[in-house]
Amino acid sequence: MSTQAKPILYSYWRSTASWRVRNVLSLKNVDYEYRGIDLFKEEHKNDSYKLLNPMGRVPTLIIDGVALAESVAIMEYLDETYKYRPLLPSDPLKRASTRQLVEIINSAMQPMQNIAVLDKIGNEYKQSRKEWASFWLHKGLAAYEQILKQTAGKYSVGDQITLADACIVPQVAACSRFDISLERYLLIQRVVGNLNELEEFKRARPEAQPDADKI
Amino acid sequence: MSTQAKPILYSYWRSTASWRVRNVLSLKNVDYEYRGIDLFKEEHKNDSYKLLNPMGRVPTLIIDGVALAESVAIMEYLDETYKYRPLLPSDPLKRASTRQLVEIINSAMQPMQNIAVLDKIGNEYKQSRKEWASFWLHKGLAAYEQILKQTAGKYSVGDQITLADACIVPQVAACSRFDISLERYLLIQRVVGNLNELEEFKRARPEAQPDADKI
DSSP states (O other): OOOSSSSEEEEOOOOOHHHHHHHHHTTTTTOOOEEEEGGGGGGSHHHHHHHHHHOOSSSEEEEEEEEESHHHHHHHHHHOOOOOSSSSSHHHHHHHHHHHHHIIIIIIIGGEEEEEEEHIIIIIIIHHHHHHHHHHHHHHHHHHHHHHHHHHHHSBTTBBHHHHHHHHHHHHHHHHHHTTOOTHEEEEEEEHHHHHHHHHHHSSHHHHHHHHSSO | OSSSOOOEEEEEEEEEEEHHHHHHHHHTOOOOOOEEGGGTTGGSHHHHHHHHOOOHHHHEEEETTEESSSHHHHHHHHHHHOSSSOOOOOHHHHHHHHHHHHHIIIIIIIGGHHHHHHIIIIIIIIIOOOHHHHHHHHHHHHHHHHHHHBBSSSSBBTBBBHHHHHHHHHHHHHHHHHTTTTTTOOOHHHHHHHHHHHHHTTTSGGGGGGTTTOO
């Protein structure tokens, strides 16, 4: 792994995809420079930013001379190149379970509640953002909970912190923004409770970021 | 890798996520049993199927004694356990580019045009399915094309067939169902043209599956 320069993370404090990557950087103990991208000022739509991130989204990680985008690709890269504290189990079937959990969040939950989608639902179609988001998020939570019955220990997959844990903490926080009750999801509650106690997760939280709203 | 029993793929012929996994099984030369799940008969919502796939989606791969779900998790598992023809580059930065391309399709394109989402947009919100799908699919295509300017050779990432290729072929086919023109996406056209010539990709196509509509 080359370490010529400190990695730079383009992030928005409340973005759950950015938060996932912050969790991984924190767990891996990587020192990085934080650069806030204000989604409400549409800084992610600037041409110069889109050269780094063709989808025009956060996060982007500048590392080893290139700009990496898409949170799952970034997390896998960090896990492959920073050997400290592996975030995927060594057993291939457990790796598959971990990635299954990651993808439930990454492809079935978060895409349904990102700002661009909610704006189209609310502004253009005049539908309830909250009803739309709840509908999809409950589906994902129910599936995640069902899988945890097979996989969970202290964390999502046994007692090892994994990429799934890096994703579930931000996703549960997003659910609370839509007033989604976690009552039915006891294992998720337990796992997230355990994760939230860890210093590595605390320093990656939105309110600990330099661009957080100070209210 | 244990091979006690032939893997079983639960698939729907036109499902692009199923098609991705069929591409990988074909590229890896894995012999498997095909079981059609008819989404229009809602077979994916059966309780017995949801025990295998908690999200109630296709595909599911029964392999090495377990049921794997989420296409990206399945593809990564197959690439890790079947060493023949690696579908991720050995260079970590190229692996990251590959996964970036995969996730543009998996998290930004396909989730916007799956049947459940289109039904909600069309049946419940009375909006145009085609307009909704086009809006998101063009964003993804434009980003994929921009990345290909850096990465493409004969295929999406150089001259090696990768997981990104397994995903782009079905996604382009889905785009054509929404009458999306690929005119602006010359590199995607070239790469997909090259892939479609390969026998491994031909046998994974929807019309070659046992559950394909015979019209």
